[in-house]
Amino acid sequence: MTGPSRSAGRRRRGLAGVALATAAAAGLAGCGGGPASTPGSTAIDYWLWDSVQLPGYTKCANAFEAENPDIDVRITQYGWDDYWSKLTASFVAESGPDVFTNHVSKYPEFVQRGVLLPLESLEATASVDPAEFQPGLAEIWQGPDGSQYGMPKDFDTVGLFYDQATLDEAGLAQADLQDLTWNPDDGGTFEELLARLTVDANGIRGDEPGFDPDNVEVYGLASGGSGGYNGQTQWSWLVGSTGWTFNNQDTWGNEYNFDDPRFKDTMEWYFGLVDKGFLPPFGIVGANPNASQQVGAGTAALAADGSWMIRVYNGLEGVDMGITKVPAGPSGKPSSMYNGLGDSISAQSENPEDAARWVHFLGSDKCQVIIGKEGTVFPARPAGTEAAMETFEAQGIDPTAFTDLVENDNTLLFPVTDHGATITSIMQPVMDELYIGTEDVSVLDEINSKVNALFE
Amino acid sequence: MTAPTAERTTRRSGVPRKRRDDTRLALLFIFPATIGLVAFYFWPLVRGIWLSFTSWDLLSAAEFVGLQNYERMLVDPIFWNAVQVTLYYVVVNISVQTAAALLIALLMQRLAQSTMVRSLILAPYLVSNVVAALVFLWILDFQLGIGNQVLEWLGLGRVGFFTTEEWAIPTIALINVWRHMGYTALLIFAGLQAIPGNLYEAAKVDGASETRTFFGITLPLLRPILGLVLIISVIGSFQVFDTVSVTTDGGPVNASRVLQVYIYQNAFAQFDFGYAAALSVALLIILMIVTFFQYRITRAGQTDLN
Structure with missing residues (x-):
């Protein structure tokens, strides 16, 4: 959802942003990771940059862990700017996340450098059906080789x-x-x-x-x-x-x-x-x-x-x-x-099959409806979009100015x-x-x- | 500055004393520092120079490309612009900073005897660069900044300190003057303390004016210290990065894209580490040339006190 242009606002928001990030990090340390993990379970590291969406994805992770007790999802959030430099540095150090939120302006260079796993190479995500998402969203995550490099998450207009x-x-x-x-x-x-x-x-x-x-x-x-x-x-x-x-x-x-x-x-x-x-x-x-x-x-x-x-x-x-x-x-x-964001799997992941299970869940109706109910973004699956619409309407907001454009195909793809x-x-x-x-x-x-x- | 060069008086004791060989002990003392120096300076330096002959994006293996990065640099208009912008910054920063520091140092010596006042002068230096830059970013913000509010009350009108091409570099240079002048003043003050008081007494007896004393005694005798201070501060000034990164990030357009910022952007935004390394080597060469001439011109290694 957020483009590079969104990150542009960061500097003016400097102090507030820092405060938010700190608060988010503190909240995360409080409820999420570390010693709470079940012994014997596999840890999957998941990164995202939008602090507003952190609560929604924490809920998703909890729902996923309830279904898959053998996997422990650890979510980390960094602001847009730090996110990409940290991601690259972590690829070099081979200490990166297993799964991360990806942006279309960035992923082509990752594909060229071979740091992403094609989703179809893994069992849980072997078949991503573009028809299950809003039109065009799955296609923007297909590489020049036709492989799927991201699971559609949400869209924005x-x-x-x-x-x-x-x-x-x-x-x-x-x-x-x-x-x-x-x-x-x-x-x-x-x-x-x-x-x-x-x-x-x-x-x-x-x-x-x-x-x-x-x-x-x-x-x-x-x-x-x-x-x-x-x-x-x-x-x-x-x-x-x-x-x-x-x-x-x-x-x-x-x-x-x-x-x-x-x-x-x-x-x-x-x-x-x-x-x-x-x-x-x-x-x-x-x-x-x-x-x-x-x-x-x-x-x-x-x-x-x-x-x-x-x-x-x-x-x-x-x-x-x-x-x-x-x-x-x-x-x-x-x-x-x-434009829409996607979830990608790192080629360095030690547990790619487990990572794929998490990505599959992120791309499922279940998780996307949770995200939709948060009323932050429009999830990529129609059921999730519907949930978001309902949340917005319940708050007295009419979001059709955004969604009509997609329905009527009045769109220009992010390059x-x-x-x-x-x-x-x-x-x-x-x-x-x-x-x-x-x-x-x-x-x-x-x-x-x-x-x-x-x-x- | 009238020291005859022939008079190279290094202090040497007349009779060579038989001294214990301290080399082993000395090596032991410098060993810890050497580890840091080698690991964090020499090794990256060598590796950086090697990288400047390669094409490397961090994720794939480095590939040797010979002089390609340097050829590209010589025809890169943004590189040459960055050199100019950096020089402009250094000139504004160093001239104002040195003049202000000299003035503060003289005031410290002649007027401000209290330790309290003297240490207050150092206060800005204790603020980190990023914090200082952030604070000034808010103070000088076009719409919300108190600095611009004051200018408006004074009837001078608002100034786009960070948003206009002509103001960006002077503003950043002056922020760093504010932060560093106290520290520089302290170094110069130490130099002033080393000038023997009897020279001033002699000048007074001869009826020399304050100005005459300053140009005839203080300045010439301060020359080695001033030279050293200039060399250190010029090197630091050429490496300006954080203030620019926090306030303008090189903009508007390319108005404040100094060398270090351009190097950083090539390396960490575009992952063109080979080219960034070549730019860093260029900065190294520029600094070596500048330092060499400064050293020669100020004769910082010699004093006229003997």
Whole structure:
């Protein structure tokens, strides 16, 4: 569920994050591992990065251990940044987890280096039926050799979050947020909405005469940064609605399309919002802004963010959260990035068959319904998704803005290709430059050839 | 700085005394330190140099590629940018830090006699780099930082200390000045203590002004200490990493991507350890050249006190 873009928020949240992680670690030490393990049982180490999901998976592990008394699951949680460096270091030291939560931006490089076991090579996970999961989720975990390298866990899409009160102040009703349209030329009704929601220091709105774009108090759209190479919550939902795709094929493409006119036009429009005063400039928010904090602080009206953030927005103090669907684009349809996490088995595991039993359980209705009931993410199995929907609805949250996109197939896949880390190092500075305004979108031609050269 | 070079007066006792051979005992004393030095410095150094000739991603075996990493480095614009950014950082950091430390040291010698005050000056140095960086990150935050609030009250307007390309390096350099100036001042203060008081008395009798005394006596006699302090602090300054990593992580764009950060990102984000090792060797060479010239120019090995 969380993409690299989510991790971007970490720095600003530094202290709170540390406190959370510590609390989580303490809680873990308290209830979970160590001396409590049954003698003679096999220990399976399981890693994940999202502290919000730790309670759910602890419940899953307990249910699994009740069924399989010979296995002891030990869960460890590290924050996103530490997670990947620790994982790599542990592979080198051969002390890594047996099973770990994996991300599509990272797993291709693990596959290339042979550190993951194909699920079909193990008894418990020998047959993973893609039809048992939401459409497309099993396929993104299939390697170029056709092997299954991850058991689908959950999925995420992008929607627009807002505070009902800001809408009222702007004289808008929820109906004004339905069926929004957008195009890269004049921004459509979506840009009109952003203009309406933007307020300058003199209380003049973005669509009124005398508006001062250099002195804005409330920005129409919250900033999530420049988006790096995938723009998951920043611009992927805009560029996806033009019909553009990242690669020359769904997964394992060997060409990126950052030089496509549709991509360039979208970036020009998106970062052009800064000059119009509808999007906070880089100089104000920095490289790792957190959109939910801007909505919470009332400095931004609308935030495009992932479904994994529902709980965070809902918990913002003094914010009456509303969710609406991303606008329909030139293709006539809305679009959202569609991504899902998976559970992978390390090739270094000493008990791969037992690890596979745990992975099988993680991918079962039983565990995914437990996760769904937690109301944090949408599990990958329809029964789990259903459970999550019910939990959200019981809390008075309507999550259909996220799930409709999947049902109607209005999705853009997260790019699954090799060289993810190097592409990030090439794209991040350039996208930051576009955001700052020191570089023009024409630079994307040269950058795209640089990215594509990696695959030669 | 007028010491005739011919006058190489190393203190040697006139008559060679017959001394017990202490070599064995000396070796015994330095043995524990040597283990650490070899295991944590020499061995990684040798291994690092070897790695710079390989392509290695940690998980697969290292593969010898000859000079390929170095060829790539010479045409890598981000490497050259990192060299420039690092030099810019070092110049800002060292010039301000040394000037401030010298001033503090003089104040310590002339005014602040109390041990309490003198030890307070060292307080910032006791704060860890990461904590200092985090605290300043909050203080100087564009929207929430108290530093920017104050600037606004003063009517100066807010400044994007970590979010604009022109401010990133000066801000980081000054944070580290704040942290290190007390320590540097302490080293210089020790040097000041070593200057004999009678020289100042003589200057006073001759009616020399404060400025004249400073440039005629203090500065020349402090030269070896200043030279040593500069060599140590410049080497430390070139290796700036944690402050950048915590505050900007090299950004905005490449404005604060100093060498160490670029090395780290190549190694631990992209797992290109061979290239990262080559970059580290480049840093080693730069430091060796800089130190060599500093040593020669400041003649840190000699004193004019004799």
